[in-house]
Amino acid sequence: MKLKCILVDDEVKSRINLRQLLAAYCPSVEVVGEAGSATEALKLISAQKPDLLFLDIEMGEVSGFDMLKLLNGHQSFEVIFVTAFDKYGIQAAKACAIDYLLKPINILELSNAVETATKQISPKKENERLQELIANIDRADDEQRIAVPLTDKIEFVAISKIIRLEAEGNYTHIYMDGDKKYLVCKTLKEFHELLERYNFLRTHQSHLINFRKISAYVKTEGGYIAMEDGSQIPISRQKREDVLKKILR
Numbered sequence: 001m002k003l004k005c006i007l008v009d010d011e012v013k014s015r016i017n018l019r020q021l022l023a024a025y026c027p028s029v030e031v032v033g034e035a036g037s038a039t040e041a042l043k044l045i046s047a048q049k050p051d052l053l054f055l056d057i058e059m060g061e062v063s064g065f066d067m068l069k070l071l072n073g074h075q076s077f078e079v080i081f082v083t084a085f086d087k088y089g090i091q092a093a094k095a096c097a098i099d100y101l102l103k104p105i106n107i108l109e110l111s112n113a114v115e116t117a118t119k120q121i122s123p124k125k126e127n128e129r130l131q132e133l134i135a136n137i138d139r140a141d142d143e144q145r146i147a148v149p150l151t152d153k154i155e156f157v158a159i160s161k162i163i164r165l166e167a168e169g170n171y172t173h174i175y176m177d178g179d180k181k182y183l184v185c186k187t188l189k190e191f192h193e194l195l196e197r198y199n200f201l202r203t204h205q206s207h208l209i210n211f212r213k214i215s216a217y218v219k220t221e222g223g224y225i226a227m228e229d230g231s232q233i234p235i236s237r238q239k240r241e242d243v244l245k246k247i248l249r
Contacts, residue, residue: 002030002151003114003121006048008041008064009034009056009082018054018082018105025107026114038062042070050077051121052098052114057083078120080113146194148174148182155182159198163229165191165208175229203243204236217247 005022007015015034022029032048035041037059045053057064064081084103098120099113145156161177167188174182174191192200192208199211203225216226223240225233225247235243 002028003051003118004032004048004153005029005052005054006041006044006050007031007034007054008038008059008067009054010036010059011056012036014056014082014103021105021107021110022114025111028118029114038064038067038070041067045071045077052117053077053079054082055079057081058085078117080117144198148184149186150182150184157182159195160210160212162195162200162210163213163227164210164231164233165195165200167206175231177228179229201243201246203239204234207233209233211246214247217244 007018009015009018015036019031019034022031029052032050033044035044039062041053041055044050055064055067059067062070064083068079079097081097081100082103082105083100086102098117099109101109101113144159146159148155148157157174157176163175163177165175165188166173168183170185170187172184172186172188172191174184176182188206188208192202195208196202200208201211202208209225209227213228214225215228218224218226218232223235225235225243227233
């Protein structure tokens with residue numbers, strides 16, 4: 001699972017250098033945005049909700065420390081300070097930063113800082129997942145959500161908004177309301193076991209559909225199921241009897 005990070009530095013060259021170092025030596029990190037000022041950074045943080053911030057300290061009118069104060073303690077990310085000056089170590093420690101890197105950046109120190117950040121952030125992400133599972137216990141069936149593991153995050157999606165799922169080898173495409181879709185490294189069999197109790201129906205080796213999202217059963221051309229998103233889902237010979245029993249009862 002990659003950590004989403006934002007680079008905040010008023011020097012473009014410094015951001016380019018750090019981005020290149022992260023790409024080359026820290027594959028667990030994904031740069032999702034860059035900012036040249038505290039104002040830009042605050043907007044990016046709100047939009048991207050990063051796991052990690054690489055934060056310069058001296059950035060014109062609003063320093064890195066001042067920017068963190070503007071968040072009023074509402075920060076869910078970890079911070080690694082990056083600066084050309086070695087006089088800020090104590091302040092960085094007081095700000096509970098993961099680490100404090102001096103420019104020019106030492107590759108080993110950068111790798112160690114990212115490893116420390118990963119150890120801090122991974123349990124948080126797992127905790128979020130567990131909290132969601134616990135919350136599901138108190139939700140009605142039509143409010144239930146499942147955790148969908150993506151490349152850079154775990155997203156929680158409402159089961160009631162899933163239209164259908166389609167297998168592609170060991171991957172599964174999830175098609176949602178509003179033309180939203182996901183590609184997940186999980187087999188359709190796993191999703192079937194998870195969703196069967198929520199009125200999901202296996203019509204074919206490669207297809208799992210939300211019974212509540214069926215718009216029609218079409219008898220011609222061998223028979224298929226039309227879904228709310230306009231897709232036409234085949235019914236395999238082996239599944240035909242069970243599927244027809246379910247939709248015609």
